[in-house]
Amino acid sequence: MFEIVSSIFKYAFTLIIYIFIYNIIRLILMDIRSMSDKGRSGDMPRYVLKLSGVKGIADFVIEPVYDLNKVTTIGRAVENTITIEDDFLSATHARIIRKRKNYYLQDDNSTNGTFLNGKRLGKRRVRLKDGDQIHLGRCEFLFVMEKGQVSHESI
């Protein structure tokens, strides 16, 4: 009796485990797809960091425009999203965080501080507005809305 049940159940077990695995993979794929859709849809205004100036001689590599992710960290260490080897920056200097439609600037206990429109940031994160001036180390950035190809003209 047990032998018969067990020999039938072995096919059932195999079937169940593989349906389980198939469905996990399907759900994971659905998750990935919905995530990349969110990234692609144009309903959210996308902002970028545009370099507006460097004080003194720039002895480090710097890009004219940086895209912003959900979390963008800025600093000297390679682990950052934006790595700038400016000696006046800390290893992890500051970060910009996107929450829903807003972007926030936060100083990560940097030695030389992060300045927003000339004012030094405290410990709390501050919401960014279009056209804000961000000053870290020797670099000055503008926080502006991305306008397709326009932002790349200024190189």
Added chain:
Amino acid sequence: MKAFKTLTKPLNPLYMLVLFDILAFFLLYIRKTPFDTQALIVGGALLAGTLLIYILTGIFQLGDRYMLLITAMLISIGELILYRLDSSLGLKQAIWLGVSFLVYFLCYGLFGLITFWKRIIWVFPLLSVLLFLLTMVFGTTVNGSKNWIFIKGMSIQTSEIIKLLFVFFLACYYSQRERLMDKYPRIWVTLIFMMLSYTMMGLMILQREWGTPMLLFLVFTLMLYIFEKDLRLFLLNGIAAAAASAVGLLFVHHIRVRVEALVNPWKDIAGKGYQITQSLFAIGSGDFFGRGIGLGRPDFIPDVKTDFIFSAICEEMGMFGGAAVILLFLLLAYRGFKIALECSDTFYKALALGITLIFAFQAFIIIAGVIKLFLLTGITLPFISYGGSSMVVNFAAMGILQRIAALRETEGGC
């Protein structure tokens, strides 16, 4: 609320899991005459615990639910096989699973509350050495490795704890490296880091344990490759490993025996090759769908409850069952890597990666060992093998990994 939307789908993986558990424990119930009610109690408790964790995770968004489902499937398969091998062991393992569930939530909560992880980098190597000394003084030798402490009848395998400490140490170092290198000369920081890492791995070799140091070394090498800017360090590490294994092969009797057993186990079936050949016989007799639970003879395999549990799965659930276990581990590793990739903080990134690598490599080393693909070493198959300390530590690590996943989702970056 997305967790509840999928509940209406008939083929939701959760239902598959519940169905699997019901069938499995019904089978164990009718296996004995008179019927074994203990099997039903164990199965019911396991199912209730799994569902409770799944529902709590769904409501409060406590991390990644796919990872939870995969883990639940792995422990269900493990519990089924263990209970079939020895019902008293199955009961013990169920109690350990209960403890593990508590530890899981404890680690989940504590890890989020404590924020000073990065500042206590010295604690981890220190604790490992302390644990090592404890086992040296109070330890007992089991299967040739002196790495067990017995406290009031309970045995604790310290190498399991050191595994987690090692990953924490690596994560702390890589999040603090820039700051340390600003303060002290770069070469000294690197040297001390390498020395401490090798000490933590080397101590276990002194206890005559080979599996865990190998596992930690693989994790260490991959972390070096990922986080070091300078590849020379990685290459140097590889050369050192090659030299060390050559020396081990030539002079350490224990390793030579293992290599001989791997190359040609048929030469000495009754002696050196006994374990591996028995394992191969079991896997071979399983065929595609297995012999059926309770119909094979996995008791011929030595150490079948811990190291060779994969052979028992292959014998009774077939090649498809074994492949499913490997697939589940692959998916688990994929989810772990995804969590690590989405973290912006180096500490959380390195920690998530380290924990995932531990699960992945541990499963790889032992499965490859029992199917004669790689050197056989005595480590457990995570979430499946019998073993209290192994289960508790794995669930603690899983709790931490889930917390990192939750931090990433709710706080916009950890």
